[in-house]
Amino acid sequence: MPSEMQQKFLDEKNKEKVEHFMEFNNKAEIIQKVRPPQQHPTLNVHEVSLMRKDQVILSYLYPARNIVLLKEYVKADVTAFGMDLIPCMSRVQKCDLLSSMAKISGYRAVIEASNFFSSYMIGQVTAAGSVNPAKVLSIRDGVAELAAIGAPKCLGAIVRAFDTRSAVRIQIESIGGEFLTLLPVEQIDVMKNKSVIVDLAAESEVNFNLAQLRHTILTSNGVTIIGETQISSKMAIHSLQMFFNHLYFLLDEMGKGVYLKINENKEIVYGLLAVAYGAIKWDSNRNPVSVTAAPEAKKDDKPVKIKKR
Known part of the structure; x- marks a missing residue:
């Protein structure tokens, strides 16, 4: 068990980490995460409740066993991509996080x-x-x-x-x-x-x-x-390197890092999109876009400008 002085130091460090986390979380338009959102160990609230409307999150999702999480995304009105939902197509290998x-x-x-x-x-x-x-x-x-x-x-x-x-x-x-x-x-x-x-x-x-x-x-x-x-x-060094390279290529597909455009007619976007426009897009029986055409993107949807800070 840590001493009283050590515990005080740990509490101060945790408070500092929480402040940094909240600052970056509030500013971010796109959140990149490895594990699905969960109960925050320090704030004692679910991480989805910390997200604001129209934020985009890219992470592992496992929707088949996380349907409650998808509903929470809908309530929060955020857009969620599941990196574990990558379609098995040669055209999307550059975003194939699962294979890496x-x-x-x-x-x-x-x-x-x-x-x-x-x-x-x-x-x-x-x-x-x-x-x-x-x-x-x-x-x-x-x-x-x-x-x-x-x-x-x-x-x-x-x-x-x-x-x-x-x-x-x-x-x-x-x-x-x-x-x-x-x-x-x-x-x-x-x-x-x-x-x-x-x-x-x-x-x-x-x-x-x-x-x-x-x-x-x-x-x-x-x-x-x-x-x-x-x-x-x-093997954290290479895992993180590959993980964020795949996320980079995905964002490149959706606007080159300047605009974020959710075009469901693209195989990658259609396959990974789990929640958008206040609705659950994921369906376990959904066919890939190459087999059946993806739904038409909303005509009134405008690309979101990503602000440079």
Whole structure:
């Protein structure tokens, strides 16, 4: 526990941070954020309530499980873009934040697993005997997550991968991985002692019901399960660099940083737009703009001039 003097210093620093936060928040026309708005730890109010009318926010959103947040955006009359809603099209790759973060997460997951794995990744032959290379299985490998195959392959491990989409087979085999046609039936309780699992979807609880959010646990049979969230943040330098580069390209698409024009006929804007004009635009059944034309932009909408300060 901090001493009375230390606590007083921390309180003063927190007050200073809050004052800076409120100053910039009140002036900003566009807010760029990583996580969705949440309860502010110091002000004890929800961050959406701190936003003013007509502000624009770009962040992760996860609308399927944050419908209440979308309704709060509507009440606040702000415009919200979900960076996790990027359409899967080659034309919008420069704004594809998910692919960049997935590549970092896939690579970092291997590093985290090797830290808990008490053996060599690459096979060894010595005068004292030989050591077999580690065996790595990467499950549900989309094209963006191929770093999870390339990294252990470079470290000398035997890499196998599984995905429900056979089209991914070419990408997996092109970087030296072995494609499995069936998901192994073995469960965690029959895995070898000292095995390691990194669950990149621990937050959504879709892979392993044993994974604990933001914790690393050891099962009764000696299997380590890492349930970290936002594992890309462990490589903060490159994560932030890529994150804000993608946001820059998105703003460039919507007015070159001088005007902010929400044109729903553009694939990127139509795909990412979650809340605008006092209504929820996101729909889980919505087709991409290339399949069905996006709704016409309002003719009376004028581009918003971004003030230079």
